[in-house]
Each structure stands twice: as structure tokens, then as C-alpha cells.
Amino acid sequence: MNHRNLVRFFALAALFVSKALAQSPPATVIPSRIVIIGDSTVCEYPAERPDRGWGHFIEESFKDGTVKVINLAAAGRSTKTFIKEGRWQKALDEKPNYVLIQFGHNDSHAPEKPEATDAATDYKDYLRRYIDESRAIGAIPILVTPMVRRTFNPDGTLKDELQPYADAMNEVGAEKKVPVIDLHASSRKLVEPLGPDTSAEMANKKGDSTHFNEKGARAMADLVMKELPAAAPKLKEHLKAP
Structure with missing residues (x-):
């Protein structure tokens, strides 16, 4: 093959490769998997119930298909019983x-x-187990301190x-x-100035100072999301534009 034909051959080959790349489907995005564990203030509830946990709303903050949230929190569970039940x-x-x-809370x-x-002993031991395992x-563990109860x-x-x-x-x-999202501190700053009457608008039912309706759960989710990018910097690129 003479020089001119060789140049033509490589030019055609390069054109073929560029067209093939242009027509190939985009690489599949594998979403980051976030598992949430916790109690009734975090978990999912049936649509017909007024209760909501903040874990229900976290995925909404991310671009579609970039993050998958698996909320395994369950009402009534503690660091101890969540493990003992196989959850x-x-x-x-x-x-x-x-x-x-x-x-x-529990x-x-x-x-x-x-x-x-006990906060000073086995509670800490169970947290260490979650972190180590x-x-x-x-996986990257991120601790979230329990939000305040709305009792005055x-x-x-x-x-x-708490x-x-x-x-x-x-x-x-x-x-x-381990990164810590201090939801306890941020929820106190939010709830205490509201006082008992206005903060009661977050409750799933009258007289409940612990659990949330959608308004309250979204407020907690917003507080978590304010700190999550600093706790997990690689997730920043997946956040929706504010």
C-alpha cells in the first residue's frame, strides 16, 4: 500500500470510529445507593396515613436516576432492636x-x-458496630443525631x-x-422559636410531640440535606439545582 493510500485508509478508519462513537448509546449511570436506617421519625408510611418520616423525601433532592434511596427505617426500633430483628x-x-x-428516640x-x-455505654457500642460493618x-456511614421532641x-x-x-x-x-449530621442541634434551632402551638403544625396528630406529618417530615429532610453535601461530598454533583 503506497503512502497516499495508507493516509486515505487511516482517514476513513478514523471517520468510521468517530461515527460509531457518536451513534453508540451513552454510558449507563449506576446510581449511588443510600440506605437509611432508623425509627418512626425516619421511616416510610402507607399513603393513606398522615404520618411521614424524613427519609421519605430525601431522594427528591437528587437528579433523576443518580441516587437510589432505600429507606429501611422502622417504627419503634432502637440501635439494639434493629440489629436483633435482622433488619x-x-x-x-x-x-x-x-x-x-x-x-x-426509642x-x-x-x-x-x-x-x-444507655447513652454512655451500649448505645455507643451499637453505633460503633454500624460504622464498622x-x-x-x-459503604460510607453517616450518623444523624435524633431530632428534638416538641415538648416544652x-x-x-x-x-x-435526647x-x-x-x-x-x-x-x-x-x-x-465519621461524618455527623447534627439534626438534633438544627431541629432545636428550628422548633424552639416556634413554640408549642406553631410547632404542633408539624405533628401527625394532635398531642403528638414526636412524629411528623408531611410538613414536619419535609422540614427535617431539608435540615438533613443542608448538611449531607458536606458529609458526603461526592453526592454534590447529583443534587438538583436549587
Whole structure:
């Protein structure tokens, strides 16, 4: 093959390759998998019920197809019972890239309750287990402190029974070098100035100071999403434009 024909051959080959690449389908985007574990303030509810957990609304913040949220939170569970019932193993079996972990409300129940844990001891131990076992499968654990209950003292301040659990989670996060979304602190800043009457508009039913309707759950989801990009920087590129 002479020089002129050789040049023509390579030019035609390059043209063929460029056309083939232009016509080939775009690479399939594999969505990041976020598993959420926690309690009734986080979980999914049937459409006909007024209850909502903040985990229900997280996926809405991401571009379509870029993130898959698997919300495995369950009402009434604590760090202890979520493991004992086999729910944690199911979460690991989902092969998540990220695990969002919020417990504390049921851990704080009276010591004789089967779900109760002590903030200073076994609560921390269970959190360490979630962290270690997440990392063992290549997932990134992210702790989320429990939001405040909307119960008020006569002077208008919040009764804060969950602060020891929020403190314990922050301490474990620092110890294990795990990002912490401090929903306890941010929800206090939101709820306390509202007072008992206005904050009651977040409740799923009259007199419930713990659980949420859609308005309240969305408010909690917004607080989580404000801190999630800093906790998981690689997820920033998947966020919808504000």
C-alpha cells in the first residue's frame, strides 16, 4: 500500500470510529445507593396515613436516576432492636454506598423496655458496630443525631431528654472519624422559636410531640440535606439545582 493510500485508509478508519462513537448509546449511570436506617421519625408510611418520616423525601433532592434511596427505617426500633430483628443485615445486603444512621428516640425509653439503651455505654457500642460493618462492605456511614421532641417547659424552652444521645453520637463520630449530621442541634434551632402551638403544625396528630406529618417530615429532610453535601461530598454533583 503506497503512502497516499495508507493516509486515505487511516482517514476513513478514523471517520468510521468517530461515527460509531457518536451513534453508540451513552454510558449507563449506576446510581449511588443510600440506605437509611432508623425509627418512626425516619421511616416510610402507607399513603393513606398522615404520618411521614424524613427519609421519605430525601431522594427528591437528587437528579433523576443518580441516587437510589432505600429507606429501611422502622417504627419503634432502637440501635439494639434493629440489629436483633435482622433488619441491619438486610440493610447490609442492599450493598449501599452510603448508610444514614439515626437512632435515639426509642433508645431513650425506660431502662426496663427491651429497646432501651444507655447513652454512655451500649448505645455507643451499637453505633460503633454500624460504622464498622458499613465500612467492612465498602459503604460510607453517616450518623444523624435524633431530632428534638416538641415538648416544652413552662418557660418556653424545650425539654431535651435526647441530648445525651445526640452527644453520644457526636462523640462516636469524632472517635471513629465519621461524618455527623447534627439534626438534633438544627431541629432545636428550628422548633424552639416556634413554640408549642406553631410547632404542633408539624405533628401527625394532635398531642403528638414526636412524629411528623408531611410538613414536619419535609422540614427535617431539608435540615438533613443542608448538611449531607458536606458529609458526603461526592453526592454534590447529583443534587438538583436549587
